Amino acid sequence: MCAGAIGRELVQKLQDLGLPLDEKVIQRIADGYEIHGKDVSVNVVKPGRGTIYTVFRGGGPVSSAGERKSFDQFLLDATLRGGAEFLHERVESARRIRGGFRVGTAEGQSRDFDFLVGAFGVNSAITKMLVPGYVPPRTWHTVQAELPADNEFIRDRLSNRIHIVPAQGKTIRFLAITPKDNFLTLTGIGEHVRIRDLERERKENPILLGLLPPAAKVLCHCHPKVPVGTARSPFSERVAIVGDAFISRYLKNGIESSFDTSRILADTVVRFGVSEPVLRNHFYRTCIRQFRYDNFWGKTLFGIYEAVLRKGRFSDAFLKGVVADSAGKQGTQAHILWSVFAGDAPYREIAREAFAPRSVYELSRNILFG
Ligand SMILES: Cc1cc2nc3c(=O)[nH]c(=O)nc-3n(C[C@H](O)[C@H](O)[C@H](O)COP(=O)(O)OP(=O)(O)OC[C@H]3O[C@@H](n4cnc5c(N)ncnc54)[C@H](O)[C@@H]3O)c2cc1C
Numbered sequence: 001m002c003a004g005a006i007g008r009e010l011v012q013k014l015q016d017l018g019l020p021l022d023e024k025v026i027q028r029i030a031d032g033y034e035i036h037g038k039d040v041s042v043n044v045v046k047p048g049r050g051t052i053y054t055v056f057r058g059g060g061p062v063s064s065a066g067e068r069k070s071f072d073q074f075l076l077d078a079t080l081r082g083g084a085e086f087l088h089e090r091v092e093s094a095r096r097i098r099g100g101f102r103v104g105t106a107e108g109q110s111r112d113f114d115f116l117v118g119a120f121g122v123n124s125a126i127t128k129m130l131v132p133g134y135v136p137p138r139t140w141h142t143v144q145a146e147l148p149a150d151n152e153f154i155r156d157r158l159s160n161r162i163h164i165v166p167a168q169g170k171t172i173r174f175l176a177i178t179p180k181d182n183f184l185t186l187t188g189i190g191e192h193v194r195i196r197d198l199e200r201e202r203k204e205n206p207i208l209l210g211l212l213p214p215a216a217k218v219l220c221h222c223h224p225k226v227p228v229g230t231a232r233s234p235f236s237e238r239v240a241i242v243g244d245a246f247i248s249r250y251l252k253n254g255i256e257s258s259f260d261t262s263r264i265l266a267d268t269v270v271r272f273g274v275s276e277p278v279l280r281n282h283f284y285r286t287c288i289r290q291f292r293y294d295n296f297w298g299k300t301l302f303g304i305y306e307a308v309l310r311k312g313r314f315s316d317a318f319l320k321g322v323v324a325d326s327a328g329k330q331g332t333q334a335h336i337l338w339s340v341f342a343g344d345a346p347y348r349e350i351a352r353e354a355f356a357p358r359s360v361y362e363l364s365r366n367i368l369f370g
Pocket of ligand 1: 003
C-alpha cells in the first residue's frame with residue numbers, strides 16, 4: 001500500500017537512532033527521478049543528497065525469495081530488540097478507564113494501558129473509537145500495482161530511475177514507476193482512481209507504454225488511501241494519534257512524516273507527560289507548525305507543476321528549457337522540479353525559490369519559448 005521510496009534524510013534519521021538500514025531491506029538505490037512531458041523528459045537529481053532507496057513495505061508481490069526483508073519488518077524487529085512486546089492481533093475496541101484505556105482485540109483478549117498511540121494510518125476502520133471528536137484527514141483513493149521487470153530492463157530502459165509520467169485521462173493526476181529488484185511498482189495518484197483507469201493508461205498512454213516491459217502482467221494491486229488534509233482532535237488525555245492518521249507532508253515523504261510525528265510525540269511524553277494540555281502544547285502544535293502551513297505551499301506547487309506538465313506542447317517547451325538550464329549549470333528549474341517531486345526540503349523553502357522573480361521569469365520563458 002505504498003511505493004516504498006525513501007530519501008537520504010529519513011535513512012539518516014534512522015541511523016541517528018542506531019538503526020542503519022539493513023541491506024536486505026534495500027530493493028534498489030535509484031539514480032534520481034525522470035520527469036516526463038509529451039516528447040521530452042528531464043532527469044532531476046540533487047548531487048550529494050540525492051540518494052533514493054526503494055523498499056517493500058510488506059513481503060513483496062510474491063512470497064519472499066530468500067534474502068528479501070520488508071522495511072516494516074525491519075522496524076518491527078528493532079522495536080522488539082528495544083524491549084517492546086508485539087501482539088499480532090487486530091484492535092477492535094478501546095475504552096477509557098481510570099488512568100488509561102482498556103483495549104480489546106479480535107481474538108477477544110483485553111489489556112489495560114496507561115497511554116495509547118494511534119498509528120493506524122488512513123485505511124483502518126478503528127479510527128473513531130479512540131478519541132472522542134477525532135475526525136480523520138480527507139483522503140484520496142489511489143491505485144498501486146506490482147509488475148515483474150528484469151533488472152536489465154530497469155537499468156537499460158528506465159536508467160535505474162523513478163519515473164513521473166503525466167496521465168492521459170482526467171482521473172489520474174500523476175503516474176509513478178518505482179523500480180525495485182526485478183519488480184516495478186506502478187502508482188496512480190488522483191482523487192478516486194480505479195484499477196481500470198490504470199489499465200487504460202497502460203493501453204493508451206504512449207509514454208507509459210514505452211516505460212513498462214511489453215506484455216507485463218499486473219501481479220497484484222491495491223487501493224490505498226493517501227491523506228490530503230489534517231485530522232481534527234488527534235489527541236486527548238492519555239492518547240495521541242501519529243502518522244497518516246494525523247498529518248503528513250502533502251503527497252510526499254509519508255514515511256518520514258510518520259517518523260517525525262512519532263518522534264515529536266515520544267519527546268513530549270518522555271519530557272513533559274501525557275495530559276491533554278501537554279499533548280496540545282508540545283505534540284499537536286509542534287506537528288501543526290511543521291506540516292499544515294507547509295502543505296499549503298505543497299498544494300500550490302503541485303498544482304502549478306501538474307498544470308504545466310499535463311499540457312503536452314507547453315510541458316515539452318518547459319522541460320526543454322529545464323534541460324538547457326541544467327546544461328548551462330544554472331539549473332534553478334531542475335532544482336525546483338527535484339524539490340517538488342522528490343526532495344525533502346520544506347515546501348515553503350521550495351516556494352520561496354520557485355516564486356523568486358528570476359524563477360518565475362525562467363518558468364514563463366521556458367513555457368513560452370522552450
Ligand atoms: C499509493 C501510495 C504510495 C506511497 N508511496 C510512498 C513512498 O514512496 N514513500 C513514502 O515515504 N510514502 C509513501 N506513501 C505514504 C506512506 O505509505 C504513508 O505515509 C505511511 O505508510 C504512513 O504510515 P503510518 O504508520 O501512519 O500508517 P500505515 O503505514 O498505514 O500503517 C498503519 C498500520 O496500522 C495497522 N492497523 C490499522 N488498523 C489496525 C487495527 N485495528 N488493529 C491493529 N493494527 C491496525 C495496519 O495494519 C498498518 O500496519 C504512499 C502512499 C500511497 C497511498
